[in-house]
Each structure stands twice: as C-alpha cells, then as structure tokens.
Amino acid sequence: MVKDRLAELRLKxxxxxxxxxxxxxxDGSLDxxxxxxxxxxxxxxxxxxxxxxxxxxxxxxxxxxPQQDAQLDDQLIQLTRTIxxxxxxxxxxxxxxxxxxxxxxxxxxxxxxxxxxxxxxSVTRQFVAVMNTYNDIQVEYREKCKDRIRRKLNVAGYSxxxxxxxxxxxxxxxxIFTQAIMADxxxxxxxxxxxxxxxxxxxxxxxxxxxxxxxxxxxSLMVDQQxxxxxxxxxxxxxAADCVVQAKGKLSSAVQQNKKSRRCKIICIIILIVLxxxxxxxxxxxxxxx
Numbered sequence: 001m002v003k004d005r006l007a008e009l010r011l012k013x014x015x016x017x018x019x020x021x022x023x024x025x026x027d028g029s030l031d032x033x034x035x036x037x038x039x040x041x042x043x044x045x046x047x048x049x050x051x052x053x054x055x056x057x058x059x060x061x062x063x064x065x066p067q068q069d070a071q072l073d074d075q076l077i078q079l080t081r082t083i084x085x086x087x088x089x090x091x092x093x094x095x096x097x098x099x100x101x102x103x104x105x106x107x108x109x110x111x112x113x114x115x116x117x118x119x120x121x122s123v124t125r126q127f128v129a130v131m132n133t134y135n136d137i138q139v140e141y142r143e144k145c146k147d148r149i150r151r152k153l154n155v156a157g158y159s160x161x162x163x164x165x166x167x168x169x170x171x172x173x174x175x176i177f178t179q180a181i182m183a184d185x186x187x188x189x190x191x192x193x194x195x196x197x198x199x200x201x202x203x204x205x206x207x208x209x210x211x212x213x214x215x216x217x218x219x220s221l222m223v224d225q226q227x228x229x230x231x232x233x234x235x236x237x238x239x240a241a242d243c244v245v246q247a248k249g250k251l252s253s254a255v256q257q258n259k260k261s262r263r264c265k266i267i268c269i270i271i272l273i274v275l276x277x278x279x280x281x282x283x284x285x286x287x288x289x290x
Contacts, residue, residue, distance in 0.1 A: 038119050041093055045126050048086050052134045055079045059141045063148060067190055068197040076201070080208050083134060090127050091215050094120070128219060131212075138205055145198040149177075152191040169202055 058079065062072045097120045150165060160168070168177065177195050 034116060034119075037093070037097075038123060041090060041123050042126070044086055044090055045123070045130060048083060048090070048127075049130050049133075051079055051083050051086070052130060052137070055083070055134070056137045059137065059144075062201075063141075063144055068194045073197060073201070077204065080204065084208060084211060087127075087131065087212065087215060091218060094124055094127065095218070097123075124219070131219070135209075138209065142202055142205055145202050149195050149198050152195045153177075156191045169199065172203055 055076065058072055058076045062069065062076065065072065097116075146165070146169060149169075150160075153160060153165075177192065177199060
C-alpha cells in the first residue's frame with residue numbers, strides 16, 4: 001500500500017502552501033546570476049504545480065468515465081513522467097544551492113549571504129508544498145481506484161474481503177484479476193478491462209512513489225539542514241550584534257573616561273591658576289607692606 005512518505009517532511013518543514021511568494025529583487029547586493037537561477041526555479045515549481053493540478057483533473061475524469069479510456073490513461077502516464085523529471089531537476093538545483101551555502105558558511109554574517117539562504121528556504125518550502133499536494137492526491141486516487149475496483153467486482157458478481165482485495169492490489173501481476181474471475185459476458189469483460197486498467201494505475205502509482213522515495217528523503221534532509229543553517233545565521237548575526245554592542249560599550253566607556261580626564265585636567269588648571277593668583281596677591285601684599 002502506498003504510504004504518505006511526505007508526512008514527516010510536512011512536519012519538519014512546517015510547510016504552508018504559498019503560491020504567491022515572490023522573489024525579492026530589491027537587494028542590489030545580490031548578483032544577477034543567483035537571482036536568475038532562483039527565478040528559473042520558481043518558474044519550474046509553478047509548472048510543477050500546474051501539472052499536479054492537471055493530474056488531479058485527469059484522475060477525476062478517469063474515475064468519472066463508465067469504462068476504461070485509453071487516452072486519459074496515456075495523459076496520466078505522461079503527466080506523471082513530467083512531474084517526476086521536473087521534481088528531480090528542482091531537487092538537484094536546490095542541492096546545489098545548499099552545497100554552495102555550506103561552502104560560504106564563514107560569510108553567513110553578511111546581508112547578501114543571509115538573503116540568499118532565506119531565498120533558498122523560501123523556494124524549498126514552495127517545492128515541498130507542491131510535492132505534498134502531489135503525494136496527497138496520489139494517495140487519494142489509489143483509494144478511489146480501489147473503491148472502483150470493488151464496485152466493478154460486485155457488479156460482476158464477485159465479492160472479496162478487504163484484506164483479499166488489498167493482497168491482490170499489492171501484487172504486481174497485471175493479470176491477477178483475470179485469473180480470479182471469469183469474464184463470460186460482454187458486461188463482465190468490460191468490467192474486467194476497467195478493473196485491470198485501474199489496477200495498472202495503482203501499480204504505476206506505487207512505482208512512481210517508490211522512485212520518488214529518495215527524492216523525498218533528500219528534501220527532508222535538506223529541510224533539516226536548512227533549519228540548522230538558519231540557526232547558524234541567526235547565531236552569527238546575534239554574535240556580531242553582541243560584538244557591536246560590546247564595542248559601543250567600550251567606546252562609550254572610553255569617551256566617558258576621556259571626559260573625566262579632561263574635567264580633572266581643567267579642575268587642576270583652575271586650582272593652579274587660583275593658587276598662582278593667591279601667591280601673586282600674597283607677594284604683592286608683602287611688597288606693599290615693606
């Protein structure tokens with residue numbers, strides 16, 4: 001049975017669908033190459049989102065059709081392949097950004113590097129949101145295919161327990177239902193054809209999830225590492241801020257000390273002047289008396 005392999009990733013990334021997030025190009029310190037790469041990734045993710053929406057529509061049409069529709073089946077297969085390829089392309093690009101960020105770790109206190117990391121995290125969140133949606137509709141489609149197979153079997157006069165049906169679906173043999181039931185009428189043959197088509201959908205769906213398992217795990221790891229990297233950025237920024245505060249404190253102390261020193265000098269000079277005046281007055285008085 002297909003597992004929801006993105007459940008843990010959804011929790012780790014604290015993902016919220018945010019299709020309106022835009023690239024912030026207001027920071028002139030970012031190089032054009034980086035901005036172009038991020039813009040391209042956002043465009044690919046938008047295309048991914050569109051393909052996922054199309055998959056949901058085609059799946060709905062397949063389930064609404066009374067019998068197997070080969071054209072719809074082909075559309076679903078092609079969309080699944082396209083999504084898989086684009087997902088790997090995005091994951092590869094994000095991994096490149098991550099490796100580059102790790103290599104620039106000593107520079108994480110600079111505004112430019114911090115903005116790059118935040119842009120990377122934003123793109124990753126959007127990618128995870130799209131893949132979460134894709135995973136959800138795939139799991140839902142499997143259950144609906146299973147229900148349709150059960151109904152078709154009932155119409156053909158065959159009844160299987162939940163476990164028996166699940167065991168049959170788990171098997172990769174596309175002729176498992178042909179071997180289990182006898183299609184001796186045209187209606188039964190049409191039902192069998194649709195059952196086999198939906199079973200083939202489930203087999204392809206599970207194969208697709210298996211192929212994307214490594215990608216899901218890699219993105220999950222990337223989310224973890226991003227959190228650590230952002231924590232490091234915050235630590236470095238806070239550390240730099242503390243250094244600035246300490247430097248300001250030392251400067252303020254030095255200024256105060258300098259003021260005190262000047263005040264003492266002025267007081268000493270005034271005292272000396274007063275003493276000199278008193279000495280002059282005393283001498284003058286002594287001379288006058290003489």
